[in-house]
Amino acid sequence: MxxxxxxxxxxxxxxxxxxxxxxxxxxxxxxxxxxxxxxxxxxxxxxxxxxxxxxxxxxxxxxxxxxxxxxxxxxxxxxxxxxxxxxxxxxxxxxxxxxxxxxxxxxxxxxxxxxxxxxxxxxxxxxxxxxxxxxxxxxxxxxxxxxxxxxxxxxxxxxxxxxxxxxxxxxxxxxxxxxxxxxxxxxxxxxxxxxxxxxxxxxxxxxxxxxxxxxxxxxxxxxxxxxxAQTRPMDRHDRLVPVLEGRLAGSLGGAEDGALGLAWPATAMRDAEQAASFRITGLGPGGPFTVPGRLELGHLTDRLARIDVGDRLKAVRAGRIVPCADDAGEEDAGASIPVARWLVFEATIDHVRYVFHQGRWYRIGETYVRQLREQVAAMLARRFAWPPIPWVPTGTPDDEHAYCRQVAEESGFLCLDRDFASTPLHPRFELCDLLGPGDELVHVKWLGRATAASHLCTQALVSAEALAHEPEALAQLAAKAAPGRVIDRIPRTVVLAAAGRSWNIDELFTLTQVSLLRLDRAVRALQATLRFADIPYVPKPRRPTKPARRRRS
Structure with a gap:
C-alpha cells in the first residue's frame, strides 16, 4: 500500500x-x-x-x-x-x-x-x-x-x-x-x-x-x-589542465606537443569567409598588425613564438582578431573576438583525447575516438575521379573561383561558384562550386590547415539541407548558368574536393571528423553518397603581415 x-x-x-x-x-x-x-x-x-x-x-x-x-x-x-x-x-x-x-x-x-x-x-x-x-x-x-x-x-x-x-x-x-x-x-x-x-x-x-x-x-x-559522458567539458581546476595548457603554449611557439589549428569561431564564420583582411591587436609586444587576404595559423604563431612560453596563453586570451572589409584592416566587418577562440588544439594523455575549442577544454574518451576514426576512414575510401588539372595558387582572393572556371572547361563540368541560390530557409548561399558531369554537387576548397575542412563541411551541409527542402533550387540555378543543362532530380553524389592537403584520417582534427560524419548523415538523407577528391596542387607561399595602419577617427 x-x-x-x-x-x-x-x-x-x-x-x-x-x-x-x-x-x-x-x-x-x-x-x-x-x-x-x-x-x-x-x-x-x-x-x-x-x-x-x-x-x-x-x-x-x-x-x-x-x-x-x-x-x-x-x-x-x-x-x-x-x-x-x-x-x-x-x-x-x-x-x-x-x-x-x-x-x-x-x-x-x-x-x-x-x-x-x-x-x-x-x-x-x-x-x-x-x-x-x-x-x-x-x-x-x-x-x-x-x-x-x-x-x-x-x-x-x-x-x-x-x-x-x-x-x-x-x-x-x-x-x-x-x-x-x-x-x-x-x-x-x-x-x-x-x-x-x-x-x-x-x-x-x-x-x-x-x-x-x-x-x-x-x-x-x-x-x-x-x-x-564520452565528451565532457573539463573543470578549470582539473589536475590535467596545467599539463594541457603547457602543451598548448609550446605548440603556439612552434613545438609539436599536439595538433594545433585555426578554427573560425561560430559567431565570426560568415564575416571571416568574406573578409579582405584581419586586424590583430593585443597579441603581445610589437603592436597591432594586419593580415591581408586569408588568415593563416603562422601569422599568429610567428608573433607568439617571440613571447615567453609562460605568457603565451595570457596573450591569446588578451589578443583580439577583427575581420575587415578592406585590405588595410581599417574597416571592421565583424566583431572583435579573442584569439583563443580562433584556435583548436588536440593532445592525447593516457589514451584520452583532449580538445581546446572555442576557448575551452573538453575531454573525449578513447572508445569515442576509436569509433570515430574507424567510421571516417571508411568514408574517406569513397573516391571521386578528379581531372588532372593542378591548382596553382596566385595569392589573389579569387584563386578558388579561377580554378573552378579552369576545371569547368573540362567536358561536363559547370562552374556555379559565386552563383547564389535562394530558399525560404537560406536566402543567399552557394549550392556548390562545380556541377560534375553526372550532376554531382562538387564543393572545392584549399585546405591550408586541417581545420579548414570543417568550413568545407559547413558549406556542403547547408547545401544538402537546402536541397532537401527546395529540390528545384539547383535546376533553376543550372538553367540560368547553362540554358541547355536540364536537371530533373536531386543529385545522387556530393563531392568534397580539396587542395593543400589530402583526405587522410591522420591529418584531420577530431572535430573535423565529427563534421564529416554529420555531413554524411545529411547527404544520406538525400539518398545520395558523399565522395572525396584530392586536387593536384602547387604549394601556396606564406602570406605576409604588415603593421596595422592607424585607424581613421
Whole structure:
C-alpha cells in the first residue's frame, strides 16, 4: 500500500570539492543578506545551514516600460535562499532551496555531476527534455522538450560531437528512500546538479546522499545514455589542465606537443569567409598588425613564438582578431573576438583525447575516438575521379573561383561558384562550386590547415539541407548558368574536393571528423553518397603581415 505522505522532498543537489576550505565553497555574502548561518547536527554529522535573501533593485528596463505605458511599476523584490553544506568525504554535498544555487562558488562545483546520476538511472524511453550543444565549428545549441515523454531517438541527437548539458525524465530511484518506500519512479532533472527527492529524516537523508554517490560511481556500460559522458567539458581546476595548457603554449611557439589549428569561431564564420583582411591587436609586444587576404595559423604563431612560453596563453586570451572589409584592416566587418577562440588544439594523455575549442577544454574518451576514426576512414575510401588539372595558387582572393572556371572547361563540368541560390530557409548561399558531369554537387576548397575542412563541411551541409527542402533550387540555378543543362532530380553524389592537403584520417582534427560524419548523415538523407577528391596542387607561399595602419577617427 502506497503511503499517503511521501517521506522525501525534491531538492537540488550539487557535489562540491571536499578538499576545499568550507569558506571557499560559497560566494562572498553581505551581512544584510544572511538571516541564518549556523552549524546543524544531521544524525551525528556536522553540517552548515546558510539562509537569507537577495534583494534585487529595479531592473534597467523599467524606465522604458514606464515611459511607453505611463504606468508606475515597483518591481524590486527579495529572493529567499537556503543552502545546506554536508561533508561526505571526499566530497561536500550542497542542497539548495530557492535561490540557493546562486550562493555556490562555481569553481568548486563538480561539472556534470547530475548528468552522471541521470545517465545511470533515467529511463531512455521516457525522457522529457534534452539540452545539447554541437562540439564543432558551429557551436549550435538546442533544447528539445517532449511533455509526454519520448525515447532517446525522438530527440534526434547526433551520435558524435553532441555535448549534452541537461536531461530530464522518469528515473528509477530504488536506491533512495523515496523509491524504497513508495515503489514509484520520479521525474528528475540532471545537469551540473540533480533535482530529485531526498529523505526528510536526517539519518535517511544521509543514506540518500551516500546512495547518490554510489550510483555515480557505478559503471555505465548498461546505460543507453552512456554516450553522454564520452565528451565532457573539463573543470578549470582539473589536475590535467596545467599539463594541457603547457602543451598548448609550446605548440603556439612552434613545438609539436599536439595538433594545433585555426578554427573560425561560430559567431565570426560568415564575416571571416568574406573578409579582405584581419586586424590583430593585443597579441603581445610589437603592436597591432594586419593580415591581408586569408588568415593563416603562422601569422599568429610567428608573433607568439617571440613571447615567453609562460605568457603565451595570457596573450591569446588578451589578443583580439577583427575581420575587415578592406585590405588595410581599417574597416571592421565583424566583431572583435579573442584569439583563443580562433584556435583548436588536440593532445592525447593516457589514451584520452583532449580538445581546446572555442576557448575551452573538453575531454573525449578513447572508445569515442576509436569509433570515430574507424567510421571516417571508411568514408574517406569513397573516391571521386578528379581531372588532372593542378591548382596553382596566385595569392589573389579569387584563386578558388579561377580554378573552378579552369576545371569547368573540362567536358561536363559547370562552374556555379559565386552563383547564389535562394530558399525560404537560406536566402543567399552557394549550392556548390562545380556541377560534375553526372550532376554531382562538387564543393572545392584549399585546405591550408586541417581545420579548414570543417568550413568545407559547413558549406556542403547547408547545401544538402537546402536541397532537401527546395529540390528545384539547383535546376533553376543550372538553367540560368547553362540554358541547355536540364536537371530533373536531386543529385545522387556530393563531392568534397580539396587542395593543400589530402583526405587522410591522420591529418584531420577530431572535430573535423565529427563534421564529416554529420555531413554524411545529411547527404544520406538525400539518398545520395558523399565522395572525396584530392586536387593536384602547387604549394601556396606564406602570406605576409604588415603593421596595422592607424585607424581613421
Amino acid at each position: 502506497v503511503p499517503t505522505s511521501t517521506p522525501s522532498q525534491p531538492v537540488s543537489l550539487f557535489r562540491l570539492d571536499g578538499t576545499a576550505p568550507e569558506r571557499e565553497l560559497l560566494v562572498p555574502l553581505k551581512d544584510d543578506q544572511i538571516v541564518t548561518d549556523t552549524d546543524v547536527d544531521l544524525s551525528g554529522t556536522r553540517a552548515r545551514l546558510i539562509a537569507g535573501r537577495f534583494r534585487t533593485e529595479a531592473p534597467q528596463w523599467l524606465p522604458h516600460a514606464a515611459s511607453l505605458t505611463g504606468a508606475e511599476l515597483a518591481l524590486s523584490s527579495e529572493l529567499p535562499f537556503a543552502v545546506l553544506l554536508v561533508p561526505r568525504p571526499p566530497w561536500t554535498y550542497a542542497v539548495t532551496w530557492g535561490a540557493g544555487h546562486l550562493t555556490l562558488n562555481d569553481e568548486h562545483v563538480e561539472q556534470g555531476f547530475g548528468l552522471l546520476f541521470g545517465i545511470r538511472r533515467l529511463d531512455p524511453f521516457d525522457l522529457g527534455l534534452v539540452a545539447s550543444a554541437a562540439l564543432d565549428t558551429s557551436a549550435r545549441a538546442t533544447q528539445t522538450s517532449i511533455p509526454g515523454g519520448g525515447d532517446l531517438s525522438a530527440f534526434r541527437l547526433e551520435p558524435y560531437g553532441e555535448l549534452v548539458n541537461r536531461l530530464a525524465g522518469t528515473a528509477d530511484l530504488a536506491d533512495l528512500t523515496y523509491g524504497r518506500v513508495t515503489g514509484r519512479r520520479h521525474r528528475i532533472r540532471a545537469g551540473n546538479a540533480v533535482w530529485l527527492p531526498l529523505a526528510k529524516d536526517p539519518a535517511a537523508f544521509l543514506a540518500d546522499l551516500d546512495a547518490v554517490g554510489a550510483v555515480v560511481d557505478e559503471p555505465d556500460a548498461h546505460s543507453a545514455l552512456r554516450f553522454v
